[in-house]
Amino acid sequence: MKYSASKENYLKAVFHLQQAQGTVSTNALAAAMQTRAASVTDMLKKLKSQKLLQYERYKGVKLTAEGKRLAIHIVRKHRLWEYFLVDKLGFGWEEVHEMAEELEHISSKKLIDRLEEYLGFPDTDPHGDPIPDNQGRMRVSKAVQLQELPVRTTCIISHVGDQSAEIMELLNHLRLTIGTRLEVKRKFSFDQSLEVMLPDESLITISQHLSSNLFVKPEKNLALSGPES
Amino acid sequence: MKYSASKENYLKAVFHLQQAQGTVSTNALAAAMQTRAASVTDMLKKLKSQKLLQYERYKGVKLTAEGKRLAIHIVRKHRLWEYFLVDKLGFGWEEVHEMAEELEHISSKKLIDRLEEYLGFPDTDPHGDPIPDNQGRMRVSKAVQLQELPVRTTCIISHVGDQSAEIMELLNHLRLTIGTRLEVKRKFSFDQSLEVMLPDESLITISQHLSSNLFVKPEKNLALSGPES
DNA sequence: AAAATTTATTAGGCTTGCTTAAAATAGATT
DNA sequence: AATCTATTTTAAGCAAGCCTAATAAATTTT
Ligand SMILES: [Mn+2]
Ligand SMILES: [Mn+2]
Ligand SMILES: [Mn+2]
Ligand SMILES: [Mn+2]
Numbered sequence: 114m115k116y117s118a119s120k121e122n123y124l125k126a127v128f129h130l131q132q133a134q135g136t137v138s139t140n141a142l143a144a145a146m147q148t149r150a151a152s153v154t155d156m157l158k159k160l161k162s163q164k165l166l167q168y169e170r171y172k173g174v175k176l177t178a179e180g181k182r183l184a185i186h187i188v189r190k191h192r193l194w195e196y197f198l199v200d201k202l203g204f205g206w207e208e209v210h211e212m213a214e215e216l217e218h219i220s221s222k223k224l225i226d227r228l229e230e231y232l233g234f235p236d237t238d239p240h241g242d243p244i245p246d247n248q249g250r251m252r253v254s255k256a257v258q259l260q261e262l263p264v265r266t267t268c269i270i271s272h273v274g275d276q277s278a279e280i281m282e283l284l285n286h287l288r289l290t291i292g293t294r295l296e297v298k299r300k301f302s303f304d305q306s307l308e309v310m311l312p313d314e315s316l317i318t319i320s321q322h323l324s325s326n327l328f329v330k331p332e333k334n335l336a337l338s339g340p341e342s
Numbered sequence: 343m344k345y346s347a348s349k350e351n352y353l354k355a356v357f358h359l360q361q362a363q364g365t366v367s368t369n370a371l372a373a374a375m376q377t378r379a380a381s382v383t384d385m386l387k388k389l390k391s392q393k394l395l396q397y398e399r400y401k402g403v404k405l406t407a408e409g410k411r412l413a414i415h416i417v418r419k420h421r422l423w424e425y426f427l428v429d430k431l432g433f434g435w436e437e438v439h440e441m442a443e444e445l446e447h448i449s450s451k452k453l454i455d456r457l458e459e460y461l462g463f464p465d466t467d468p469h470g471d472p473i474p475d476n477q478g479r480m481r482v483s484k485a486v487q488l489q490e491l492p493v494r495t496t497c498i499i500s501h502v503g504d505q506s507a508e509i510m511e512l513l514n515h516l517r518l519t520i521g522t523r524l525e526v527k528r529k530f531s532f533d534q535s536l537e538v539m540l541p542d543e544s545l546i547t548i549s550q551h552l553s554s555n556l557f558v559k560p561e562k563n564l565a566l567s568g569p570e571s
Numbered sequence: 572a573a574a575a576t577t578t579a580t581t582a583g584g585c586t587t588g589c590t591t592a593a594a595a596t597a598g599a600t601t
Numbered sequence: 602a603a604t605c606t607a608t609t610t611t612a613a614g615c616a617a618g619c620c621t622a623a624t625a626a627a628t629t630t631t
Contacts (some may be wrong), residue, residue, distance in 0.1 A: 119588065139609055152589055154610055159587085171596060171609060202456040212450050221441050227431040348618065368579055381619055383580055388617085400579060400626060575630070585620070595610070601603085 118218040121187050122146065123156055124165060125217075127176055128184035136173040182249055189245040190225050191217040192238035197228060199239040206239040206290075207281030240281075241272025241291040241328070256328035259295070260305065260321065267296045267332040274326035287317055295329065347447040350416050351375065352385055353394060354446075356405055357413035365402040411478055418474040419454050420446040421467035426457060428468040435468040435519075436510030470501025470520040470557070485557035488524070489534065489550065496525045496561040503555030516546055524558065 116124075126145040130137040139157070143150045161168040165180035176184060194216040198209040219225075226247055229235075236252065237243055245251040256271040270293045273280055284290060288311065298316060299308040305321035319327070345353075355374040359366040368386070372379045390397040394409035405413060423445040427438040448454075455476055458464075465481065466472055474480040485500040499522045502509055513519060517540065527545060528537040534550035548556070 117587080140607095148588090149590070150609060151591080151611080155588075198453070202453070202460055204456070212448070212453055215448050215450075219441070219444050221444075224427070224431070224441055227433070231431055346617075369577095377618095378620065379579060380581080380621080384618075573631085575628100577628070578626080580623105580625070582623075583621090585618105587617085587619105588615105589617105590615075591613090593610105593612075595608100597608075598606085600605070 115220060116183070120156070120160065120165075121183070121218055123153075123160060124176070124180055124184040125187045125191075127166060127174060128181065128188065131175060136175050138173050142174070185245045185249045185251065187217050188251075189247075189249070190219070192242060192244045193225060193229055193232065193235075195238045195240070196232055196235045196244070200232065200235075205281075205285070207278040207285065209239060210276045210278070237272070237291075239291070240276065241270070254328070256330050258325050259297070259307070259309075259319070259327040259329045260324040262297050262329065262331060264297050264300055267294065268329035269294050269332060270327060271330045272328045274328060280323070280326060283323065287319075289327075294332070344449060345412070349385070349389065349394075350412070350447055352382075352389060353405070353409055353413040354416045354420075356395060356403060357410065357417065360404060365404050367402050371403070414474045414478045414480065416446050417480075418476075418478070419448070421471060421473045422454060422457055422461065422464075424467045424469070425461055425464045425473070429461065429464075434510075434514070436507045436514065438468060439505045439507070466501070466520075468520070469505065470499070483557070485559050487554050488526075488536065488538075488548070488556040488558045489553040491526050491558065491560060493526050493529055496523065497558035498523050498561060499556060500559045501557045503557060509552070509555055512552065516548075518556075523561070 123142070123146065126142055127137050130141055130145060134141070139150050139153050142157075143153045146153065157166070157168045157174055160166050160180070164177055165183065166174050166176050168174045191213045194213045195206075195209045198204045198212060199206055204212075229244075229247070235244055243252045243254060254271065258274075259268070259270075262268060270289060270291055272291065273284070289295075294312050296310045297307055298310050301307075305324075307319045307324050308316055309319055310316055352371070352375065355371055356366050359370055359374060363370070368379050368382050371386075372382045375382065386395070386397045386403055389395050389409070393406055394412065395403050395405050397403045420442045423442045424438045427433045427441060428435055433441075458473075458476070464473055472481045472483060483500065487503075488497070488499075491497060499518060499520055501520065502513070518524075523541050525539040526536055527539050530536075534553075536548045536553050537545055538548055539545055
């Protein structure tokens, strides 16, 4: 069975939205797809008739097992192509999302499996998001928002919360990328901004907007660690 | 300006057909596109209104300079992706045409220029067809049909006449590929078949149908070469 | 040159994916 | 409970790309 690029994009959008919310609203989908609610309703009827999602009018929407399987396969293709573009063709992580948005619709399963092998079975894409394997299995991230860490915690940047070139432009400027180690030095209650220390011991300030979109893996909490001998 | 995959396919088909014939007929295009003549007429009107081709009813069709420029760019993408699939991902030359038929519609110009660089600026695709450069320049092949060579000529296979998996299946079986050196030993007037010698001195028979789809570059004509001392 | 045949175009209709405007339903407010 | 408001659906229509059937033009045959 082959589906249009438009249907694949809808499935992917429902998949991402139902990670955050449980069930997905028509308006949320319209916003994500940059289209109108009426168009979404039309498409939901079609996808329902193909048994790719559960949908009752006025009740929101959820993927079926088959819909989810397909959505994950699109995500897999998207992330493998992004990895290719950065790792092999030398693009910056802020440039690749748009191209992957097209490449993810190339249909050959064999092509994507060969590409994955060629790339050396990468675990995550250039933005730190996990790449599903060819069975659709996907590692679950234990990362938390940088915003939520207490002062004096050391952590490593694991992924970014959205795919916009804007957030990556800012991170490039601040010399922050996936894998960068940070220590949270101060939190300002006035605007929820953070002061963090980089590996070179320089200090930078991070807005609440940015820190809520930066996901990190905590390393250790210096405040709670026992005294060194 | 961005064009649909369908329009790009039409432009490419007109381009290939007008290489052989000068001007292209509606029916020839319908056959090449695997569609109906009525659909072709519809599309020709649209492409004409976009000034991509010259078209007068009942008079056939020819690309404009802009149409040709676009068509060559699609051909460039098609062949670079084919090269990638064979050289980097290890596909056989008989497997890649279908995938390239989709990949050629990926729009990013920067992507294809980076890919070309990554591949080392190949001259020809896996089937021996020339790859246009990023200015649309394309080497002209001096190859001739194997069928046309006189007996005792040595030659090197330069490209195949169509993109079907069937011809490549046969060539794989006969251990013939781009770059293989052949000597025409005999021509049979009954069915126009040829007997040719391979580099390992084995002899094989080649049908007229195959030899008219095999393009070669003549090396030297042994019959005319002077006596060795 | 007329007739027959081939080739191409027009007419009318279908599906997909989208739009705006109007109507219906659900949820919140009084 | 009635009313207001936000959300969602329905209705009607458009463009792209295809189809079949009918018609017209060009070409070949007689
Ligand atoms: Mn992405
Ligand atoms: Mn996409
Ligand atoms: Mn194509
Ligand atoms: Mn080719």
